[in-house]
Amino acid sequence: MEKMGYQILRDIKVVEYGNLVSAPFCGKILSDFGAEVIKIEEPYTGDMARRKEPFFRDSPHIEKSGLFLYLNSGKLSVTLNLETSTGVEIFKRLVKNSDILIQNNPPNMMRQYGIDHESLHDVNQQLIMTSITPFGQTGPYRDYKSTELTTFHFSGLAYVTPRMARDTSQEPLKVSSGLADFYVGLCATAGTMSALLARMRIGQGQQVDISSVECLIPVMDIPIAFFSGLNRISTRVSPMLAAPWHILACKDGYVHIAGLEERHWQRLIELIGNPEWADEPLFENATSRGEYWDALEPLLSAWTLQHTKEEIYHQAQAMGIPVGPVYTMKDILESEHLTARGFFSEIEHPKTGKLRYPGIPYRFSETPRSATRPAPLLGQHNEEIYCNRLGYSKKELVKMSETGVI
Amino acid sequence: MGVSDSLLSGIRVVDLTWVWAGPYSTALLADMGAEVIKVESSKRPDLGRHYFIYYDGKPGDNRAVPYNQINRNKKCCTIDIAEKAGVDLVKKLVAISDIVVENFSPPVTESLGLSYEVLREVKPDIIMLSLPGFGSSGPERNYLSYGPTLEAVSGITELIGYHEGPPQGLGVAFTDPVGSMYGVITILGALYNRKETGKGQHIELSQQEAAISLLPEAVMEYTMNDRCRSRMGNRDDMMAPHGCYRCRGEDKWVSIAISSDEDWEAFCQVSGHQEWGRDERFSDAYVRWQNQQVLDELITDWTRQHTNYEIMHMLQAVGIAAAPSYNSEELINDPHIKERGFFTEIEHPEVGKRIMYGTPWRLNATPAKVYAPAPLLGQHNDYVFQELLSLSPENIERLTKDGIIA
Numbered sequence: 001m002e003k004m005g006y007q008i009l010r011d012i013k014v015v016e017y018g019n020l021v022s023a024p025f026c027g028k029i030l031s032d033f034g035a036e037v038i039k040i041e042e043p044y045t046g047d048m049a050r051r052k053e054p055f056f057r058d059s060p061h062i063e064k065s066g067l068f069l070y071l072n073s074g075k076l077s078v079t080l081n082l083e084t085s086t087g088v089e090i091f092k093r094l095v096k097n098s099d100i101l102i103q104n105n106p107p108n109m110m111r112q113y114g115i116d117h118e119s120l121h122d123v124n125q126q127l128i129m130t131s132i133t134p135f136g137q138t139g140p141y142r143d144y145k146s147t148e149l150t151t152f153h154f155s156g157l158a159y160v161t162p163r164m165a166r167d168t169s170q171e172p173l174k175v176s177s178g179l180a181d182f183y184v185g186l187c188a189t190a191g192t193m194s195a196l197l198a199r200m201r202i203g204q205g206q207q208v209d210i211s212s213v214e215c216l217i218p219v220m221d222i223p224i225a226f227f228s229g230l231n232r233i234s235t236r237v238s239p240m241l242a243a244p245w246h247i248l249a250c251k252d253g254y255v256h257i258a259g260l261e262e263r264h265w266q267r268l269i270e271l272i273g274n275p276e277w278a279d280e281p282l283f284e285n286a287t288s289r290g291e292y293w294d295a296l297e298p299l300l301s302a303w304t305l306q307h308t309k310e311e312i313y314h315q316a317q318a319m320g321i322p323v324g325p326v327y328t329m330k331d332i333l334e335s336e337h338l339t340a341r342g343f344f345s346e347i348e349h350p351k352t353g354k355l356r357y358p359g360i361p362y363r364f365s366e367t368p369r370s371a372t373r374p375a376p377l378l379g380q381h382n383e384e385i386y387c388n389r390l391g392y393s394k395k396e397l398v399k400m401s402e403t404g405v406i
Numbered sequence: 407m408g409v410s411d412s413l414l415s416g417i418r419v420v421d422l423t424w425v426w427a428g429p430y431s432t433a434l435l436a437d438m439g440a441e442v443i444k445v446e447s448s449k450r451p452d453l454g455r456h457y458f459i460y461y462d463g464k465p466g467d468n469r470a471v472p473y474n475q476i477n478r479n480k481k482c483c484t485i486d487i488a489e490k491a492g493v494d495l496v497k498k499l500v501a502i503s504d505i506v507v508e509n510f511s512p513p514v515t516e517s518l519g520l521s522y523e524v525l526r527e528v529k530p531d532i533i534m535l536s537l538p539g540f541g542s543s544g545p546e547r548n549y550l551s552y553g554p555t556l557e558a559v560s561g562i563t564e565l566i567g568y569h570e571g572p573p574q575g576l577g578v579a580f581t582d583p584v585g586s587m588y589g590v591i592t593i594l595g596a597l598y599n600r601k602e603t604g605k606g607q608h609i610e611l612s613q614q615e616a617a618i619s620l621l622p623e624a625v626m627e628y629t630m631n632d633r634c635r636s637r638m639g640n641r642d643d644m645m646a647p648h649g650c651y652r653c654r655g656e657d658k659w660v661s662i663a664i665s666s667d668e669d670w671e672a673f674c675q676v677s678g679h680q681e682w683g684r685d686e687r688f689s690d691a692y693v694r695w696q697n698q699q700v701l702d703e704l705i706t707d708w709t710r711q712h713t714n715y716e717i718m719h720m721l722q723a724v725g726i727a728a729a730p731s732y733n734s735e736e737l738i739n740d741p742h743i744k745e746r747g748f749f750t751e752i753e754h755p756e757v758g759k760r761i762m763y764g765t766p767w768r769l770n771a772t773p774a775k776v777y778a779p780a781p782l783l784g785q786h787n788d789y790v791f792q793e794l795l796s797l798s799p800e801n802i803e804r805l806t807k808d809g810i811i812a
């Protein structure tokens with residue numbers, strides 16, 4: 001449903017010069033808020049995300065990566081080679097006319113090209129420059145390399161994962177997708193938005209220094225609390241303090257049952273059909289149920305294994321028991337709830353046709369959402385930006401292409 | 407120190423939220439200088455005040471560590487919102503505020519009489535954020551949600567586990583801070599819009615959808631190829647070696663990601679295993695990925711002889727992404743984290759000087775700051791009732807006697 005009104009960032013122009021997830025996710029959210037986002041990509045190869053799976057119908061192609069298509073929907077793509085001095089010149093012209101630059105390149109690379117914050121501040125004092133790096137712009141590790149894996153482990157999140165491991169024989173774990181980098185992109189967006197508000201107040205732009213590990217450390221709130229308050233180190237082997245707060249196998253998958261509160265436990269027992277074992281003194285409160293979990297687990301599993309995750313989910317929730325089925329992506333895409341809310345967006349793209357994408361999780365009552373537009377083809381907007389916007393002729397564009405500038 | 411020159415100084419937030427997702431979003435607003443007033447009551451304090459981790463193990467309303475971390479920089483007044491007179495007081499406070507944040511379940515917001523429609527009557531340009539677990543529409547809107555159940559229904563749990571093992575779950579609640587961060591982004595967007603148009607608005611945010619929007623690789627794998635992404639431990643879709651390896655010491659680990667042939671050659675050199683570089687099982691990225699099981703075992707034989715720090719610095723010296731899998735103590739004491747001053751110490755009247763983690767973004771002109779401890783229960787009652795709301799002493803006495811402001 002389209003609402004009357006204006007998009008929040010309708011007058012804001014963004015240049016995005018980055019790869020993979022963090023900077024592009026920040027650009028995507030600004031684009032969803034109505035900003036114009038010009039994405040600068042390497043000639044011929046483009047954003048590295050273009051070469052990452054999943055690919056449409058398993059056919060690897062730079063225009064068919066699901067990761068890229070999601071992260072870059074609604075943006076304009078131009079190709080530019082910053083190894084050339086003409087490329088740097090064009091970059092500065094683009095930045096001169098923009099409000100925000102988002103980038104996630106190594107600090108030494110930006111210095112080498114002469115497009116670090118100091119240099120660009122001279123070009124445009126209004127510019128907000130959001131720089132995302134693993135460890136931040138200062139400090140002894142500023143030039144250290146990191147990927148989502150090493151960032152996740154450094155931040156401490158892996159050391160406590162998986163929760164409730166039996167022992168430490170297996171290694172700390174990350175999530176099997178790029179979750180951490182996406183979260184960093186969210187933090188970068190919040191920082192960028194705050195700089196935009198600040199600009200209204202102080203009349204100039206500034207650098208937004210985003211360190212991926214500093215974004216993730218506050219997610220460690222509880223393990224940090226254990227250390228700060230009790231001098232205790234949390235690991236993935238946590239004592240069973242109470243139960244049930246566990247993942248149990250069911251007929252067609254798994255469910256997480258959160259039944260620590262007495263009222264939740266009583267309702268759960270009722271749902272199971274008031275079995276005799278529920279009266280055993282071993283299971284009389286959440287703490288004892290945690291202590292004797294090895295005895296309780298088979299009893300609860302005997303019930304869960306007779307039911308599907310959807311049966312358990314809806315029956316339990318109808319009785320006010322906090323249960324969550326361990327959803328696969330099939331479950332999520334078939335969820336009646338998410339479909340009823342219109343969460344997924346359908347986007348038509350020239351190389352893949354119409355597909356469902358994860359949608360936008362927030363709804364503003366006054367400002368409308370952006371129309372959903374597909375991700376750009378590599379260099380799709382070269383002419384529009386270089387000729388129409390910056391005034392180069394089509395002939396000059398040909399020369400710049402031949403000489404490897406664009 | 408004062409916050410009068412901060413980015414959000416002059417912005418007042420009424421915080422009706424509990425536990426983590428809501429309170430972390432308002433903590434970030436407070437870091438940026440907004441005046442955040444938490445509304446609790448002695449009958450109904452924030453549940454987080456009695457989360458079982460207390461400073462030095464001594465329980466008390468003002469001693470829970472996670473509460474103190476998540477509510478730094480805020481003020482607190484006690485109003486019983488179960489009573490109509492209490493709701494009227496909250497409305498008075500809203501009338502002189504800019505932002506309201508709540509995470510009640512949708513029917514509770516309605517029955518309390520604190521819906522956006524009501525609050526907008528009181529303050530026409532109010533900005534209100536509601537962040538229920540499942541959103542405020544759709545068949546599951548009233549379902550109960552706890553950290554791990556939300557993690558399960560958003561598809562994250564399904565993606566955590568060892569290769570071919572069961573789903574296991576993260577050691578921290580990730581869906582909460584994801585909701586918080588989207589909350590901050592949308593509030594800053596609404597503030598920006600209000601400055602331009604003079605209009606406030608309501609923001610509805612589903613925590614389930616927020617988390618799913620961070621998993622596009624898995625969503626698109628399904629919509630593009632009808633396949634559910636599976637658990638793969640610490641492995642990557644294309645990089646190998648890519649894992650977490652045991653080091654010298656008790657439960658010590660290092661994560662390593664090799665992303666190119668150059669990385670691989672440098673790795674063989676530095677580890678003193680040039681023979682791996684000549685081994686045809688590892689001669690290019692494709693066969694390294696195919697043979698990663700064998701490779702991981704060989705690498706572990708090497709990493710076991712060194713500490714996690716030694717390996718990080720050794721590999722980083724040749725430009726390879728490597729980082730220890732830190733526990734909370736190692737993280738807090740890491741020299742880089744210390745030099746950047748990410749953790750600060752804050753003096754609290756009951757628990758003394760304690761560490762606090764910082765804000766995920768650093769702005770050079772308008773920095774966010776952690777400058778004050780979390781409020782004691784009802785600490786700012788005089789300020790709120792006398793100074794802000796100008797209630798007469800008789801009125802305050804009556805409200806106190808009736809248990810409305812206790």
